[in-house]
Amino acid sequence: MSALQPASVIPTVEVVRLRAGKQIIREEATALSCVAENLSVQFSHAVETILACTGRVVVTGMGKAGWIGQKIAATLSSTGTPAQFLHPAEAVHGDLGCLHGDDVVLALSNSGETDEICQLIHHLKSMQTSLIAITGRETSTLAAAADITLSLGPLGEAGQLKLAPTNSTTAMLAVGDALALVISEERGFTPQDFARFHPGGSLGNRLKTVAETMRHGSDLRISNETLSIRDVLVGLSRPERRTGAVMLVDADGGLTGIFTDSDLARLLEQRADEQLDQPISKVMTQRPVTIAADAMLTDALAILSQRRISELPVVDPEGQPVGLIDITDVIGLLPDVAARPA
Structure with a gap:
């Protein structure tokens, strides 16, 4: 002793x-x-x-x-x-x-x-x-x-x-x-006025809009909710930088759910390989929290921190996905990122 x-x-x-x-x-x-x-x-x-x-x-x-x-x-x-x-x-x-x-x-x-x-x-x-x-x-x-x-x-x-x-x-x-x-x-x-005078540094980044910060275009992974998990992942595979989440939409293009790399990892850890061939809508997170493109980034940071999530879909007024806030892009601006689940 x-x-x-x-x-x-x-x-x-x-x-x-x-x-x-x-x-x-x-x-x-x-x-x-x-x-x-x-x-x-x-x-x-x-x-x-x-x-x-x-x-x-x-x-x-x-x-x-x-x-x-x-x-x-x-x-x-x-x-x-x-x-x-x-x-x-x-x-x-x-x-x-x-x-x-x-x-x-x-x-x-x-x-x-x-x-x-x-x-x-x-x-x-x-x-x-x-x-x-x-x-x-x-x-x-x-x-x-x-x-x-x-x-x-x-x-x-x-x-x-x-x-x-x-x-x-x-x-x-x-x-x-x-x-x-x-x-x-x-x-x-207003905060928007303040942002115009503080475009630089960490403060300037916090005062940006979601549209100025979100991933968009070819950086997004968007798929139909009726496809299987395997088809979605194979169809959206790409060697370059990508987001850690797939946004799922219905026939009208409206966001219905989100499926993350962590969701896939959990299926594999549970040896639930047979679920890879069922519709991704069965395992996706339905009705995920979203944010508008014209919202302030500070609002998005608050959601990521409070909900302890890593991806935040950005939708237009019709509810269609137009972007994604990925935690890896804003992690330095978050007030507390310790022990955050993916």
Whole structure:
């Protein structure tokens, strides 16, 4: 009998690091809760102003606030609100030319006294550009000059020194996200709209339609339900890439069932070879779940995951098969593919 293995001991230094890391995250979470509780009607006014904007939302900020501003501008753009980032230092050296009277400026500064931001204020007023401020101090120069002020309040910063922008920048980002998403909802921004702005990567693939992803044409195996299993498999055999399922149709071409390679394997495992010469309709899965070609791929992924199936027929309005979503083509997009039966 083997000796019991001693329990692993976490070094003290690692315990201290974990405790410190968790504490910083908790501090930032507390800061966000405070900002959420204190969000005023000015937020609604900011939403109205941006919705009415006929130009762009120009986001500006210096230092860490500038990096947050770039993310907010990107989020606005990707959710249906044209936006760009303007570096405040570059603005006073010629980049102010990108601003127009029909734009809205969203300025970020926790202190509200950032030199580069304050230099912009006079120029913005002369251009009659609407100014929305996200700042920690309602009595600051920026807040006083803004048409609308979204106050974060006196949050303080996280960590032992409480100097590096942490709570303040996290709060700015959260308020920017809230603006972008509330505005997006009020615009009626749809998943299809989102897909147009995100054609690349895993997210872009998820946002495609079924028609853009399904196998079709010569990649499909379609046969009449009255044929025998043997005749169907021999008649549809092909050396190149093929789907793992045969879609069965009636005399009118309507989908009536599906027969997969796994179904065939089960017959062979059960030594039911005699069934190979009976109509495939006797062993096919009748009335399989289907999806339309114009549905979102996310809907197809949900069906594959929830039903734990590997092939999903795509049908037209008359119920005739026009394609097939095969799990091998989308397996990397599924939320959970572990222990999935074929």
